[in-house]
Structures are given as C-alpha cells and as structure tokens.
Amino acid sequence: MLKRKMIKNFSWPLKTATREIEITRLYPEVMMELPDAERGIHELDATICIGCGTCARVCPNSCIEMVHFKFGSPLKNKKMQFPQIDYGRCMFCGLCVDDCPVECLKMGKKVTMAGWEREDIVKRPDFLATKRFTANEVADLEAEAKRIAAEKAAAKKAAAGKEGASKKPAKEGAAAPKKKEAAPAAAKPKEGGAA
Numbered sequence: 001m002l003k004r005k006m007i008k009n010f011s012w013p014l015k016t017a018t019r020e021i022e023i024t025r026l027y028p029e030v031m032m033e034l035p036d037a038e039r040g041i042h043e044l045d046a047t048i049c050i051g052c053g054t055c056a057r058v059c060p061n062s063c064i065e066m067v068h069f070k071f072g073s074p075l076k077n078k079k080m081q082f083p084q085i086d087y088g089r090c091m092f093c094g095l096c097v098d099d100c101p102v103e104c105l106k107m108g109k110k111v112t113m114a115g116w117e118r119e120d121i122v123k124r125p126d127f128l129a130t131k132r133f134t135a136n137e138v139a140d141l142e143a144e145a146k147r148i149a150a151e152k153a154a155a156k157k158a159a160a161g162k163e164g165a166s167k168k169p170a171k172e173g174a175a176a177p178k179k180k181e182a183a184p185a186a187a188k189p190k191e192g193g194a195a
C-alpha cells in the first residue's frame with residue numbers, strides 16, 4: 001500500500017512535466033499574461049504631455065499632483081510640469097486617462113508595487129514616464145522655444161510700429177472737416193440779404 005502511494009507521488013510530477021501543465025510560476029521572474037483591459041500602473045509619454053493638469057483635476061481621489069521635471073518639450077509644456085501619482089489613494093478608475101487631451105497617459109500592465117515607507121508608493125513622473133527627452137534634446141528644444149519667442153516679439157513690435165504709422169494720416173485728415181464747418185457761416189449774409 002505504502003509502495004503504491006510512493007509510486008503515485010513520483011508519477012504525478014512526471015506526468016505534469018511531460019504534459020506541460022503549468023502548476024506554478026517562477027514569480028516574479030515569470031509573470032502571468034494580463035488581459036488588454038488590465039489597469040496597472042500608469043504610463044506617461046512625457047514627450048507629448050502638455051502639462052495641462054486635467055488629469056489632476058478629474059481624479060476623484062485627488063491623488064495626482066503636478067510636479068516640475070525637465071524631460072518634456074518646452075514648446076508644448078511651457079511650465080514643464082507632469083503628473084505624480086499617489087498609489088496609496090489611486091483606485092485605478094482610469095478617469096485621468098480618459099480625460100487626457102493628448103492621450104499621453106495610459107494604464108499600463110505593471111501591477112506589482114511594494115515599499116517600506118508611505119512615500120515609496122507615491123510615484124514621480126520619472127518613474128511613470130515610458131518616453132522622455134534626454135537633457136541634450138531638452139536643451140535643443142529650449143533654444144528653439146527661445147528663438148520662436150524672440151521672432152514673435154519682433155513681429156509684434158513691427159506690427160505695433162506699422163499701426164502707429166497708419167494712425168498719423170488719420171489725425172491729419174481730422175483737420176479737414178473744420179473747413180466744411182465754416183461753410184454755413186458764409187451763408188449767413190444771404191439770410192440777412194433776404195430780410
């Protein structure tokens with residue numbers, strides 16, 4: 001009886017091994033495949049985020065705070081602010097993702113998170129960002145933004161100068177009607193002549 005049980009115990013793992021039945025996984029090295037609709041830790045594309053703060057405003061649990069980070073485009077995100085998420089309060093509802101106007105925030109498939117301190121589960125934009133600009137790229141974009149701003153300022157100045165120049169003839173023309181007003185005064189002697 002004991003012998004039969006022992007054989008059974010050894011034969012079971014052999015059977016499962018040959019049939020490739022998955023009994024357990026080498027977690028965390030081997031993760032289970034998650035469905036497309038899985039709502040895990042957010043993923044941020046910092047190259048297109050405009051720093052509008054809509055995600056922070058719509059979050060029902062107020063877990064998003066906009067913080068400064070220098071890895072986006074100063075042409076799109078002038079204040080260089082990106083979402084920081086407190087996962088101690090996040091309920092993974094996805095409202096922030098639905099309302100993002102440029103679709104740079106999405107729910108990822110990373111689901112594991114652990115830490116010793118409360119702050120360890122407050123994730124900064126550099127943790128969330130799956131796409132970002134390098135420091136050199138940011139410097140180039142900043143130079144481009146400055147050039148565009150200088151061009152705009154020059155164009156504005158030129159337009160203001162043209163406006164000032166076009167206003168001058170209008171003032172000169174304003175003196176002309178005075179002559180016309182003098183005409184009724186010249187007609188007065190006629191009235192006197194009829195009397």
Ligand code: SF4
Nearest residue numbers: 049050052053055100
């Ligand atoms: S992630 Fe989207 S909603 Fe949030 S600040 Fe960036 S662009 Fe705005």
Ligand code: SF4
Nearest residue numbers: 059090091093094096
């Ligand atoms: S998933 Fe929901 S609770 Fe979490 S940050 Fe976005 S809006 Fe807030």
